[in-house]
Amino acid sequence: MPEMIDLLSCLRCGRCRAVCPTLESLGWESMGPRGRIMLCLGYLEGAGWIEGVSDSLYTCTTCGACSFICPSGVDVDSIVEYLRREYLKSHKDGRIEEMYEAIRIYGNPMGDTRSRWWWLEGVNGITLRRRSDIIYFAGCLLSYRSREVAVSTLKILADFGVALLEDERCCGSPLLRLGVENPPTMEDNIRQIEESGAELILTSCPGCYMTLKNDYNLDCSVMHTAEFFSEHLDEIDPGRLGITVTYHDPCHLARGEGVIEEPRAVIERICKLREMKRNRELSGCCGGGGGVRSGYHNLSRAITVRRLEDVPPDADLIVTTCPLCIINLSDGGGNVIDLAQLIERSKM
Numbered sequence: 001m002p003e004m005i006d007l008l009s010c011l012r013c014g015r016c017r018a019v020c021p022t023l024e025s026l027g028w029e030s031m032g033p034r035g036r037i038m039l040c041l042g043y044l045e046g047a048g049w050i051e052g053v054s055d056s057l058y059t060c061t062t063c064g065a066c067s068f069i070c071p072s073g074v075d076v077d078s079i080v081e082y083l084r085r086e087y088l089k090s091h092k093d094g095r096i097e098e099m100y101e102a103i104r105i106y107g108n109p110m111g112d113t114r115s116r117w118w119w120l121e122g123v124n125g126i127t128l129r130r131r132s133d134i135i136y137f138a139g140c141l142l143s144y145r146s147r148e149v150a151v152s153t154l155k156i157l158a159d160f161g162v163a164l165l166e167d168e169r170c171c172g173s174p175l176l177r178l179g180v181e182n183p184p185t186m187e188d189n190i191r192q193i194e195e196s197g198a199e200l201i202l203t204s205c206p207g208c209y210m211t212l213k214n215d216y217n218l219d220c221s222v223m224h225t226a227e228f229f230s231e232h233l234d235e236i237d238p239g240r241l242g243i244t245v246t247y248h249d250p251c252h253l254a255r256g257e258g259v260i261e262e263p264r265a266v267i268e269r270i271c272k273l274r275e276m277k278r279n280r281e282l283s284g285c286c287g288g289g290g291g292v293r294s295g296y297h298n299l300s301r302a303i304t305v306r307r308l309e310d311v312p313p314d315a316d317l318i319v320t321t322c323p324l325c326i327i328n329l330s331d332g333g334g335n336v337i338d339l340a341q342l343i344e345r346s347k348m
């Protein structure tokens, strides 16, 4: 719970206004960081919920750009997540209830009824261990919406002797970020990870990464595949490609977890890297996070289009390290691949 003092330390300087993608697209103060802080102040002072609060809270992509740039250290995205949790205590939201049921019944927010490991069907040349010190946690988006990224990643990781969880289920990130406490699948994953005895969990999804690392309280380490690839670059031994790519920093990986130089080290071993206009901690949001892609499609698309304007004109491809960014930027017309796919191409 944010302290009143944290909220009062907002100086209303407006610095965060320049970096908020939802304020830029929608224009209303209530759709930006300061408006969201005022909502929280009002709520904690007992003013209750004002009209339109749901849109103000749920249009935030939780990109963290405001918190990063704030001179007073106000953690705006955490405040938004806190307010969402409080809001759901007295309000129903059909979209969130539907997602909760899909995750409870099918283990993924899309309600996809296929087996979790359907994407491995027909894939040859990958030997997986039944047990290993390293577990690859594929996540819902890679498993059901980005099969090619999952396969490319596993082809690289198989050389390190990884295993998969027998019954991997949604990590819980989509519900946690929307304000739901105790998503129904977390305990199941935690039990399986503990029983596996693994020392390291790898994932390609920044949402899974943050959740496994910060919300699961595991005894083992958690790494994003970009960190692992960078650490094992000599063993992976990628080839060279005569292309120029640009790198899109996913908000939760770069600003959230500080994984910034690792993907760049991998890219620069393979080909030429040209930075996007906004990059590293100042990267622009893709528009997909915080539930905005599913709840506010037009807003999400406007933010995506704005982000694609940052792509240098001579870049052949956009490389990134987040399945949601890949889907979102591709839908907006970007030519986007995952870092694992770049490595795979370099070895062909």
Ligand code: SF4
Pocket: 009, 010, 011, 012, 013, 014, 015, 016, 017, 033, 034, 037, 066, 069, 070, 071, 072, 073, 074, 076
């Ligand atoms: S949140 Fe920070 S940057 Fe934004 S108005 Fe308040 S003090 Fe300024």
Ligand code: SF4
Pocket: 019, 020, 021, 022, 023, 032, 033, 036, 059, 060, 061, 062, 063, 064, 065, 066, 067, 076, 077, 080
């Ligand atoms: S987290 Fe991102 S979208 Fe949300 S208020 Fe801050 S800058 Fe705006």
